[in-house]
Amino acid sequence: MYELKDIPLFSGLSELHLAELQEHIYVKHYSKDSIVFYEEDKSEYLHVLLEGDVKLYKTTPNGKEVYLHGMSAPNAIALFPALERVAFPATCAFLTEGTVGLLPLEKLHKCLENLDFSLAMIKAMSKRMKLLENLLHKETIFSSEAKIADLIANNAKIFQHLRNNEIASILNITPETLSRILTKLKKEEIITIDDHIVTIVNQNALQDIIETNSMKKSASN
Amino acid sequence: MYELKDIPLFSGLSELHLAELQEHIYVKHYSKDSIVFYEEDKSEYLHVLLEGDVKLYKTTPNGKEVYLHGMSAPNAIALFPALERVAFPATCAFLTEGTVGLLPLEKLHKCLENLDFSLAMIKAMSKRMKLLENLLHKETIFSSEAKIADLIANNAKIFQHLRNNEIASILNITPETLSRILTKLKKEEIITIDDHIVTIVNQNALQDIIETNSMKKSASN
DNA sequence: TGGTATATCTTTGAGTTCGTACATAAGTAA
DNA sequence: TTACTTATGTACGAACTCAAAGATATACCA
Numbered sequence A, B: 001m002y003e004l005k006d007i008p009l010f011s012g013l014s015e016l017h018l019a020e021l022q023e024h025i026y027v028k029h030y031s032k033d034s035i036v037f038y039e040e041d042k043s044e045y046l047h048v049l050l051e052g053d054v055k056l057y058k059t060t061p062n063g064k065e066v067y068l069h070g071m072s073a074p075n076a077i078a079l080f081p082a083l084e085r086v087a088f089p090a091t092c093a094f095l096t097e098g099t100v101g102l103l104p105l106e107k108l109h110k111c112l113e114n115l116d117f118s119l120a121m122i123k124a125m126s127k128r129m130k131l132l133e134n135l136l137h138k139e140t141i142f143s144s145e146a147k148i149a150d151l152i153a154n155n156a157k158i159f160q161h162l163r164n165n166e167i168a169s170i171l172n173i174t175p176e177t178l179s180r181i182l183t184k185l186k187k188e189e190i191i192t193i194d195d196h197i198v199t200i201v202n203q204n205a206l207q208d209i210i211e212t213n214s215m216k217k218s219a220s221n
Numbered sequence C: 001t002g003g004t005a006t007a008t009c010t011t012t013g014a015g016t017t018c019g020t021a022c023a024t025a026a027g028t029a030a
Numbered sequence D: 001t002t003a004c005t006t007a008t009g010t011a012c013g014a015a016c017t018c019a020a021a022g023a024t025a026t027a028c029c030a
Helices: A015-024 A079-084 A105-111 A115-140 A144-155 A164-171 A175-187 A203-212 B015-024 B079-084 B105-111 B115-140 B144-155 B164-171 B175-187 B203-212
Strands: A026-030 A035-037 A045-051 A053-059 A065-072 A075-077 A091-094 A098-104 A191-194 A197-200 B026-030 B035-037 B045-051 B053-059 B065-072 B075-077 B091-094 B098-104 B191-194 B197-200
Touching: A015 A098, A015 A105, A045 A079, A045 A105, A065 A075, A065 A115, A065 A164, A075 A079, A079 A105, A079 A115, A079 B115, A098 A105, A115 B079, A115 B115, A144 A164, A144 A175, A144 A197, A144 A203, A164 A175, A175 A191, B015 B098, B015 B105, B045 B079, B045 B105, B065 B075, B065 B115, B065 B164, B075 B079, B079 B105, B079 B115, B098 B105, B144 B164, B144 B175, B144 B197, B144 B203, B164 B175, B175 B191
Parallel strands: none
Antiparallel strands: A026 A098, A035 A091, A045 A075, A045 A098, A053 A065, A053 A091, A191 A197, B026 B098, B035 B091, B045 B075, B045 B098, B053 B065, B053 B091, B191 B197
């Protein structure tokens, strides 16, 4: 299990300061699939993921989950609600077993008096903004085909570790749509899939899909 | 025209420090509709909006604009690309005439050695995250009906200042869709529109649309 | 250990929906 | 007038839902 000092946000603090913080942290264990916090909830604590993987997602009025991102320990989650003391914009659920440390917000806010900590906070927030920005791009610009092409181009290995329906939920598309588009990509000889290993055959065509948001049908059809 | 000290991000700095920064700022004037920077571009400067209004938007492969947000002077724009020295995630265009101050990134990064400045930066980034988070919610959770209902509930006055096609572009829907849904809202007696003044008649029904993402049809149809 | 049963995933087809695109008419303003 | 904005009808398309069949995995038991 990780400790505070393993998290970049806190790693710049002195031994002494860290020890003091550690004293005030309430450590909580979670089982797989349990909820850490719900969208719209508020909390008096910063949630620090010390062990395990979580996902963050929003829920639509009809109960559909909109996947935002996954996070692995060690990591501070929901920084922005902690800083602004506002409600969580998303629900956080464990994908594995895991552990969360709860740091009282007063303690966090006191840390900000330390310049190194503030700079680390800026770094951490930058990182989070990059994630958000990326997500926004995927959800507003990319078509389903482009989402899939992008995933294959950047992280083809994920198909070895996750089932297609899990990948679909990460991309916020239905498994049916994923299946259909993968079939199309195979038929167009842009990729091959063998025993869950996705291999890129035509990198250019893939890039083209990402850039144009669509696949030109092959003349042979 | 505003100056650096009018911007919350910089207002905590000493007179001396401000004067020094001001010396290194290159001030540039822009005409209405001109582009400040393009998506994917990089810059060695932080852009500080000193006068006028801009909008930020992404462009899809088919040339459609996806509106992100508008900003008014005084304000630092594109903080995240400035901090991380990465490409702009969006295009910035003036909606009015205006002025931008260009602050070399070295100068900005030097400011971060000042704790008050760092704290102001954290505040500014928080604010930006809130914007992004809001936008993400609108684009991923809301239906077109909910977007419009939300706008009417929170900012009905905007209909007095902007034409419907401008409002449509802010909501990232087509003018046709906006027109149809406004007509529907009038027919259901949820709002009235008189000479561009939108009045809410049935607040509950409006809230209901925002929460459920759809309008139940009235029995009379 | 192997074999079968059962559950879960994936694929495919058909139909629906939401919002867009295009065309055109009607309204409004300079 | 002339240009632009708004409204409305029709058509289209991307991705969804629902349903059912086919393929894989997992569990259980002899």
